[in-house]
Amino acid sequence: MPHLPPAQGLGFRMRPSGGKSGRPAARSVHGVSEVSASWWWWSQAPLQLKNLPVNSFSLEFLTELIINLEKLENDKTFRGIIITSDCPKAFSAGVDLREICGKNPAHYTEYWKVLQDLWLRLYLSNLVLISAINGPCAAGGCLIPLTSDYRILADNPKCLIGLNETRLGISAPFWFKDPLVNIIGHRASEHALQLGLLFPPAEALQVGIVDKVVPKDQVQSTALSVMTQWLAIPDHARQLTKNMIRKPTADLLVKHRDTDIQNFVSFISRDSIQKSLQMYLAKLKQNKD
């Protein structure tokens, strides 16, 4: 794991709410972020993503997320996580474009490997993962929802979700495509992926990329109630079943991850791609003004 300098505004929060268990809040400060590990409701942890302004996946943010997930996974008192965003602008803007623009091949290699690591950790997690999606998530921003067990989307026209890579002139990695196919089926994925569709809430529900759409102020309470249903199932039976269903998909990435890294690095290092990226980043900044 690389050594990381402290950063402002980067962090994950596990927020207590009611202290049902009567356990005192544990607070620990780490290299990058402050993690306040407390009990909200026995055995379920709300994990709030906060990498302002849009929860884009910087290398530092990815690394911290993996560390925090590992801690939760190893803490046998936790059986599920509700993942949501603490950034008002987005659930996640996906790949942090500054990480893949103007850097060197070694950096691109490390970045892609860590992104794969996060995917593997989430996809094969023993915990129940529920995405409480309270903001837009496009392309790489769908990584957490697509690897979760259940997705709840806020009913807001800004909350668009989908793998829109083709609209950016790129192709979604196979390990983004595979979970989508597993969730919405082959034909709907062909359609969604080739056209780079970003679904507004009602369409997202109809195609099945999310499991529930609720008013924004009910996303958390709905997530809690869904979590309760999932936690009613004995862990060992649910975990074995999850692993049985997901392992073949995960194995594909494990088997091909080196080739996938090489492909990504050679693609992203092209001058033409770097120019497009610079233009896209500049456009994002212009749109703001």
Ligand SMILES: CC/C=C\C/C=C\C/C=C\CCC/C=C/C(=O)SCCNC(=O)CCNC(=O)[C@H](O)C(C)(C)COP(=O)(O)OP(=O)(O)OC[C@H]1O[C@@H](n2cnc3c(N)ncnc32)[C@H](O)[C@@H]1OP(=O)(O)O
């Ligand atoms: C042309 C080539 C493009 C892409 C990549 C090329 C190669 C990659 C190869 C393979 C990878 C494939 C798999 C994954 C791909 C990805 O995830 S690519 C990234 C996809 N995400 C997006 O395109 C989202 C872009 N952002 C937005 O649409 C909006 O910002 C938003 C809807 C999330 C929020 O909108 P607003 O509330 O209007 O906020 P702003 O637009 O003003 O944004 C605030 C601030 O954040 C910066 N920003 C936004 N997204 C990113 C990002 N992904 N990476 C880095 N920075 C980002 C934005 O520039 C603003 O910055 P400032 O101007 O405040 O400095």
